[in-house]
Amino acid sequence: MTGTLGSFLILAALLVATAGSMVGFAAGRSGTPEGLKWAQRFAYAFAALMALATIVMETALLSHDFSVKYVSQVGSRAVPAWVTIVSLWSSLEGSILFWGFILGLYIAGTTWVNRNQHVDYMPYAIGVWLGCAAFFSFLIAGPANPFGTVSPVPLDGPGPNALLQNHFLMIIHPPFLYLGYVGMTIPFGFASAALLRGRLGLGFLRPLRASLLLPWIFLTIAIMLGGWWAYEVLGWGGYWAWDPVENASLLPWLTATAALHSAIVMERRGVLKGWTVTLVQASFLLTILGTFMTRSGVFNSVHSFTQSSIGPTILVFLAVAILFSVITLGFRIESLEAEGKLETAVSREGTFLVNNLLFVLLTFTVLIGTVFPLIVEAVNGRQMSVGRPYFDAMVVPIGTALLFLLGVGPALPWGRPRSDEVKRALLFPLIGGVVLAAIGRALGVTNIWTLITLLFGGYAAWVTMSEMWMPLVQRMRRGDSFGTALVQGQLRRGRRRFGSYVVHAGAVVVIIAIAVSSTMRTSHEARLARGQSAKIGSYDVTFTGAETLAEPHRQSTVAHFRVMSKGKFVTNLSPRMNQYQTMREPIGTPDVHSTLTGDLYLSIMNVDVGTQNAGVLMITTPMVAWIWISVILMGLGGLVALISRP
């Protein structure tokens, strides 16, 4: 019964999305207000049907209705209710339904916000969105149908993927990732509408930029949560492994970041329209590529869903979406001609151009490194993997150059600055760079790339801070009180500017934290009997015993350690080794003592409960916590910029 109801809702959603997409395109061509009204109705109907289907699935999960196929795959009477609720996105079919639900929210929300505006563009935009919605409804109705029925009905199910139950970050990471990925459909629709219209007016820039910024914020947070999860769960002490699926989340983020910057130049100077639209379309296409990477079973990754039959369907959609973008761009890019021109390279817009080229170069570098093993195997049958050395060698110089621009760009004036203006703007912040590099050197930094990062980082921090608080300072010079200046200058009028610089501040901190944490880490392996201690940095780590815990879905061996520093008790850490029914190798779950200056990370390599011996990997890494903190800054800054007034 539940399965039939769900299937019916999905089929209705497919019908509504298909019809709405056709109505949208037709209304775009004919320009009738009635056509737009109907397209809007279809958009709301799609969102409502997807929301209902999702509610039906959640109800089936919570009521343990094992006659529904998806519930029989991921449901279990043994797991707590919150696990049951999040099982919606724990497996392939449910996660695609969740995708459809979020897509519905985005489409209906954006349609509602712009219901009386941008009437030239909106029909096409709704047409494109509902076209994408039709594809996902088709996926849910056919190849990834979670509402199939099972007979005979099982009494209980296996519960969701064990890794999902392992850590709270796995509960919040996927929704943020979907909000980021799915949200890229909206700017794609806007950009395509501009191309189909053959025009991109300044008034349309605001919804385009806002629709890009929102998923960008979610994606930023999602990438960080993914890194944090890897750090807390996977046990090798790092947060980024250049795994294909991690790269898949980074690729659209890179192009979207580039697009957010080129949109500013477009707004200021009326140039780079075709380029910005291309970047926006690329961001969407890269999310679909990323979905393909995670769902097709073609890539080797810890994050992949198991091999599935939906890969070919997604590949067809990817091909259609690329072709659509190529054709709209090919036919219309020249109609988005420039209204202004770039004055000189040594100006703020000049650095924006270099910034864009670097982001695109970075995107290609990561993309090629990710698909290169597939290319090699396709060409000569040899298996290989592209790992850290390639990515580090390529990404570190480009990242450093971007950090340099993060300082120099905002320091330079717009337009055609005089050379003494340029000198004055660029020289002062050097103090910040030199001071930070000197502090780093004094604290023992020897790696040349890290020192350069500190130099550029200090420079960028100086520029960011002075630009961020400039409106406040100016108002206070004019006699405003601090309170008035803060509210009027930063939070009311200059919100977008203020938000952007908060994002920059976060970016400076994250780049420095990554550079320092990846080059200054120390690790030590020790084999300890109960009562024995080992030293790492200022910490004394004592093994106090091991025990075995049996749980229904796994067996765990837990080792307990007492951590002291300079004779004082610091904390107890209990890393563990988990053996799951479905996995060939045990998974270590580390335990971390985290402080603002650095982390102590313990991970078990082997442990014997019988003889009470443990092999432990101890790692100290400075500044890791700052990575997570800076991403909060970036998210908040993005939010402040998003809710700015025109």
Next chain:
Amino acid sequence: MNRTVLVIGILITAAIVALFAFSFGRDPQHINSPLVGRIAPRFALRAVGTGEIVDIESLRGKPVVLNFWATWCMPCHAEHPILQQASRALGSDVQFVGVVFGDTEENIQAFIRERGEAYPTLLDDKGKTSIAYGVGGVPETFFIDRNGKIVAKYEGPLSFEMLQTYVRKVLS
């Protein structure tokens, strides 16, 4: 119309579709073993329980199913009865050998007492044999023909049907 954008775009689309379409059906976890088609690396290990030394070369003339496993490995628990049953069914036609690594003799003996043993289990206590065979995880099974040549390698727990298919391959 911008021809350059169109041509480059269509070429990119074609390349991506061709590349990914080619990659379908490929198991990314699977790594081709360079040992397949070669003579099995030699080892002589002590059997758990009897203490007898088993030399792989002494088994020439008979196909061998060489299974790497460990008592801490849960998929190995699922695979164990299948291997036992197959070994009994095939009798003297095929020699089954288990090699355990990353484990202790007491653990293995307790395991065998509880679940039975139909063929010799050897202890690779220094892990050298597992390294020589390039074992990446347990269970992993090598199928060796009469002449000592490795015919196939399987990663993960075998089902009875899979095992039959591979055994047929070494027997032919």
